[in-house]
Amino acid sequence: MTPLFDPQLPADALLPLLVLASSLLPGLVVFFLGEARVGTRTALNLGGAFLKLGLVGWMILGVYHGQRYELRMPLLDDLDLVLRVGALSLLFLVLSAGLWLVTTVYAVGYLEQSPHRSRFFGFFSLCVTATVGVAMAGNLLTFLLFFEMLTLTTYPLVVHRGTEAARRAGVVYLTHTVLAGALLLAGTVWLYTLTGTLAFAPRGFVSEVASEHPAALTAIFALLIGGVGVKAALVPLHGWLPQAMVAPAPVSALLHAVAVVKAGAFGVVLIVYDVFGIEQAAALGVTGPLALVAAVTIVYGSLRALFQDDLKRRLAFSTVSQVSYIVLGVAIVGPLASVGGIVHLVHQGVMKITLFFCAGNLAETLGIHKVSEMNGVGRRMPWTMGAFTLAALGMIGVPPIAGFISKWYLSLGALEAGVHWPLYVLIASSLLNAAYFLPILHAAWMREPSGPWAEAAARASAQAGDGGGRPRPETRWLLLLPPLVTAALSVLIGLFASMPVSPLEWSLLIVEREFHYP
Amino acid sequence: MNGLAADSAWLEPVPWLPALAPLWPLALLAALALPPLRTTVLGLARWAALPALLIAIAAPAAALPLPGLLLGGSLQLDAAGRWLLAAVGLLWLAAGWLAVDWLRTPTRATAFLLAMAGALWLPLAGDLPSVLAASVLAAYPLYCLLGGTRGGRVLLVSVVIADLLVLEALLLMAKGGAGLDLRALQAALPEAKGHGIVLTLLLLGFGAKAGLMGLHYWLAPATQEAPAPQLAQMVAFTLAAGLLPLLRLLPLAGAHWPSAAALLAWLTLAGCLWAAAAGLLQAAPRALTAYTLSALTTLWLGLMALGLDQPAAGAASVPVEGVLPAVFALSGVGVGALLLAGGATQRHGRLVGWLLALLSALLAVLAVLGALLVTTAGGDAVHHPLIGALVCTGLLLGASVGAAAERACAPGSGREYSVSAMLVAAGLVMLVLGLLPLSAAPPTAGDWPLDRLVAPGAALLGGFAAGPITRRLLARLPRIPPGDVLVIIGYLTARLVGAWRRLGAVIGGWRNGLITAGAQVYQRLDRLSTPENGERRLRRWSTATLLLLLTGVVLALLVRSG
Incomplete structure (x- = not known):
């Protein structure tokens, strides 16, 4: 019997497996815990999250000093399940592991009194397992397996509430993602028949057959991008994302900032750089249309966000727009634009998760779901809205918050590549971002409190005779701390962008080491 | 100012000292989050600009590289930064003095301290991304302090658009490998590909923040609607976020762009005419003073235009970059004092009110006269339109004095009056300190052709004398809303x-x-x-x-x- 992996392997090679296991095992155990075992479940979740973060931290040191971690497990005749950690995968790993920790803390607070918590946290952990699997995939097959696992583990989270709206959203989500899986599978099989390999390589692995099968490779590119593009919410494949907003806030945060959407965007990066190779992709002429799709998505998402009154839907369309910055950065074809795209993977994640945490706090504490209900909410929940404000300004691209750094590199990359139109797209997008975020901030901070929550608060304070003072803290600490931490992080990674091991510096390292620009 | 700082050799081992200016308000802000310290911090917040003022007066010149900051930043305290830091510090101290009752809530104190940190960072920022970040830090909380008024909203929209324009200019410069340091950008601008576009973007971007005529729509409504403490803050913002970056970026000593200089000079004339027409038909004295500020900033742009034509005029010895920061600082303090001069109570009397308003405007007039020394360097193509601009600015200054003096007898807290007096006194001290180095080596007629000062000086003073009368003569005409074409822009939007x-x-x-x-x-x-x-x-x-x-x-x- 063939062993699962070589027993002579150095201990370091098992680190990727440990990273997977740190969320997989707690997740499996949590499924079997009773609802009342809150302490055990929380300890398992947080223990796993801290362990994963520690392991990833250990690997950062190794990769920074040039080490690569790789584990192969035989799967098919000549196709292995490969887990590999390089600079690029580590960036996504850090994002997933870091944000999983804060999202777990938030979810513990958010679902304190909810039913089916064991089921929720079980799938939650499996979802993160799939995400880190996507991050560490060393070949297209491994990527495909974890990508599909991600679909299956997020579906129960989307429909967690069990309402009619949740089930409908679940069907839409599943329809889109299963179709995406089919496209990805078709592309993968077709590519394997042409190349005989699926192993990711720094300059891609299609160059040998590119001259013979340019049309087939173009079609495969379209299939693969179509497959990952559904999860990355590229227009017109984005329909599931606004629908999935019926999910609880921690799930929305996970979908938008950590797992699904990010896995899609990360998939685009892998397909362009590690499957086709940037030179080959450019030679095939597929990067231009990809950039165009990204540009359309950026503008369309922002325009749709502008007219949404539902806060989470507005944020969802904002995600549609913002995630395509990553795709645009990749498709512009140039080192600086790539840096902008890759660093936005982290920056957008940190900022967007803050926004969803805050939206969750507003809904959970005051029952606010719509922008039109947010008048004066800054006075009632100043910390939450402070965090929201920082993240929203970051999304606009206001310095010194993280979004500015991404937009700077994307714009400079476009100019460096000799194309000016992405610059105008980014400027238009920034204006539109300002147009749909600033009115929220204006309403929250400048207008007098109004709406049902304000009346209820006024009644409560009148009954209590306390003069209308707000409760301290404004909401539960477990709900308040995560957005404060991620908001502070949004500022710090922007303000100290040029510090060693910052996301920006790490992205520069990735482009230098792994992307091999001519 | 520089003379005093030169003696402070004992501070030299502390190169990070200038960083204290913006960090002190931020430190207070951090302390505000701790409930036991809250009352103390609320008391200290008003005086948080004091270290900055002391640094401006006493700290030696310094450059502090901060490679980890943003895209690789730096802090610098140079001659221009020192003048502006002093002016901004003074104006923020004035704002703090006035905000004694107003700064009672942590939310207001947070916005106050954030805006102050941004405003004090601006004169020290050594690179353009830091300027943008500091400007954001100054502008957005200022909008909060304005309480969501119409002027505040227009300020916010102006700042968003202005930042995008500046960002695009910066990108175009960075594409050419100019670097992000302000000095490097200034040196690279004349040779940069598409420098005309870059110059236009910079003028539009920073001009909007400076309240330049044509981009001034936020200033008059915001000034009219703002509570007293924000008046001084807004003047500080126009100086530090609008004028100073322009001064640092425009190649005032190395470029030879006579056509750009002439165009800017004519634009200055057009802007000042517009300011005079719209300003003299304002109903509120504060809005009139806001137009005066806009006219002054437009005039400063015209004076900067002279710098673009210096080699042609053959007068490279005239220190455009050296004089203009002092001119900006003094006129800013003067206009700040003028805006507050109307707050005297009855007990001070009409005469005292007049005197205070006159002294406030005098600071601005002295600043303009100082700037005229620079105008003597320019060629006639630039010189003639600026004479017209000076008449308009003088008219507005005179009219503002008249309006402020009339309002001085209206009921007020009296504190505004004291603060205005303090600003005037401090401005005069700054003026004396600035003139001190000249006493060691007085300029000769050969250095500065004083005979060419007569016509512009007469234009300015003539306009100033005619200002109060013109305002009374126009009193029966219909009034223009503050922000003038903003009404049309708002309607179209x-x-x-x-x-x-x-x-x-x-x-x-x-x-x-x-x-x-x-x-x-x-x-x-x-x-x-x-x-x-x-x-x-x-x-x-x-x-x-x-x-x-x-x-x-x-x-x-x-x-x-x-």
């Missing part, structure tokens, strides 16, 4: 948004119609049980035979062609 919404509704209707039609087709197909019928039809022998034959034909064709 509202129409545009309305049209967009209607378009959205129409498209949404079409989309819903399509979805409904699609659903109806699906339901019909479903009712017809198409799949079942199709399947039944496929199972018939005739269909199967026909399909078999068809497949055979296709295969035969493929084999033949292959």
Whole structure:
């Protein structure tokens, strides 16, 4: 019997497996815990999250000093399940592991009194397992397996509430993602028949057959991008994302900032750089249309966000727009634009998760779901809205918050590549971002409190005779701390962008080491 | 100012000292989060600009590289930064003094300290991304402090658009490998590809923040609606976020752009005429003073234009970069004092009110006269339009003095009066300190051709004397709303948004119609049980035979062609 992996392997090679296991095992155990075992479940979740973060931290040191971690497990005749950690995968790993920790803390607070918590946290952990699997995939097959696992583990989270709206959203989500899986599978099989390999390589692995099968490779590119593009919410494949907003806030945060959407965007990066190779992709002429799709998505998402009154839907369309910055950065074809795209993977994640945490706090504490209900909410929940404000300004691209750094590199990359139109797209997008975020901030901070929550608060304070003072803290600490931490992080990674091991510096390292620009 | 700082050798081992200016308000802000310290911090917040003022006066010149900051930043305390830091510090101290009752809540104190940190960072920022970041830190909380007024909203929109314009200019410069350091950018601008576009973007971007005429729409409404403490803050913002970056970026000593200089000079004249026409027809004295500030900033732009033409005039010895920061600082302090001069109570009397307003404006007039020394360097193409601009600025200054003095007898807290007096006194001290180095080596007629000062000086003073009278003469004419064409812009924007919404509704209707039609087709197909019928039809022998034959034909064709 063939062993699962070589027993002579150095201990370091098992680190990727440990990273997977740190969320997989707690997740499996949590499924079997009773609802009342809150302490055990929380300890398992947080223990796993801290362990994963520690392991990833250990690997950062190794990769920074040039080490690569790789584990192969035989799967098919000549196709292995490969887990590999390089600079690029580590960036996504850090994002997933870091944000999983804060999202777990938030979810513990958010679902304190909810039913089916064991089921929720079980799938939650499996979802993160799939995400880190996507991050560490060393070949297209491994990527495909974890990508599909991600679909299956997020579906129960989307429909967690069990309402009619949740089930409908679940069907839409599943329809889109299963179709995406089919496209990805078709592309993968077709590519394997042409190349005989699926192993990711720094300059891609299609160059040998590119001259013979340019049309087939173009079609495969379209299939693969179509497959990952559904999860990355590229227009017109984005329909599931606004629908999935019926999910609880921690799930929305996970979908938008950590797992699904990010896995899609990360998939685009892998397909362009590690499957086709940037030179080959450019030679095939597929990067231009990809950039165009990204540009359309950026503008369309922002325009749709502008007219949404539902806060989470507005944020969802904002995600549609913002995630395509990553795709645009990749498709512009140039080192600086790539840096902008890759660093936005982290920056957008940190900022967007803050926004969803805050939206969750507003809904959970005051029952606010719509922008039109947010008048004066800054006075009632100043910390939450402070965090929201920082993240929203970051999304606009206001310095010194993280979004500015991404937009700077994307714009400079476009100019460096000799194309000016992405610059105008980014400027238009920034204006539109300002147009749909600033009115929220204006309403929250400048207008007098109004709406049902304000009346209820006024009644409560009148009954209590306390003069209308707000409760301290404004909401539960477990709900308040995560957005404060991620908001502070949004500022710090922007303000100290040029510090060693910052996301920006790490992205520069990735482009230098792994992307091999001519 | 520089002379005093030169003696402070004992501070030299502390190169990070200038960083204290913006960090001190931020440290207080951090302490504000701790409930036991809250009362103390609220008391200290008013005086948080004091270290900055002390640094401006006493700290030696310094440059502090901060490679980890943003895209690689730096802090610098140079001659220009020192003048502006002193002026901004003074204006913020004035704001703090006035905000004694107003700064009672942590939310207001937070916005106050954040805006102050940004304003004090601006004179020290050594690179353009830091300037942008500091400007954001100064502008957004300022909008909060303005309490969501119309002027505040227009300020916010102006700042967003201005930052994008500056960012685009910066990108165009960075593409050419100019670096991000302000000095490097200034040196690279004359040779940069497309420098005309870059210059235009910079003028539009920073001009909007400076309240330059044509981009001034936020200043008058915001000034009219603001509580007293914010008046001084807004003046500080126009100086530090608008004028100073322009001064640092425009190549005032190395470029020879006579056409750009002439164009800017004529634009200055047009802007000052516009300011005079709109300002003299304002109902509120504060709005009038806001137009005066706009006219002054427009005039400063014209004076900077002279720098672009210096080599042609053959007067490279005139220190444009050296004089203008002092001029900006003194006029800013003067206008700040003028804005506050109207707050005297009855007990101070009309004469005292007049005197205070006059002294405030005198600071600005002295600043303009100082700047005129620079104008003597320019060629006639630049010189003549600036004479006209000086008349308009003088008119507005004179009219503002008249308006402030009239308002001085209106009921007020009296504190504004004291603060105005303090600002005037501090401005005069700054002026003396600035003139001190000249006492060691007085300029000669050869250095500065004083005979050319007569015409512009007369234009300015003549305008100043005519200002109060002109305002009274125009009193019966209809008033113009503050921000003038802002009314039209607001109307057009509202129409545009309305049209967009209607378009959205129409498209949404079409989309819903399509979805409904699609659903109806699906339901019909479903009712017809198409799949079942199709399947039944496929199972018939005739269909199967026909399909078999068809497949055979296709295969035969493929084999033949292959």
